[in-house]
Amino acid sequence: MDYKKSGAPRPDRNTPAHREHNSKGTRKNPYDARASKADLVARLKAAAEARKARADD
Known part of the structure; x- marks a missing residue:
């Protein structure tokens, strides 16, 4: 018997476990949203x- 072929298929290794909130x-x-340099x-x-105001306190 070929034990390698038994059981469920293995999941892909390069897929993330979940989707990120800021993907x-x-x-x-x-994809095309870019903040300008001035922003x-x-x-x-x-x-x-x-930071300067917090350091002065």
Whole structure:
């Protein structure tokens, strides 16, 4: 008897166990959505100001 062929097939190894909440290609995170450089710089400046204000306290 060929025991290798018995039982259920093995699952794929390269598939994730579940879908991520922020995966690319979803309605909330489409493939072509890119933040502009100005948005990025503004966000970094706001974070730096928040860190500076927190350090002053």
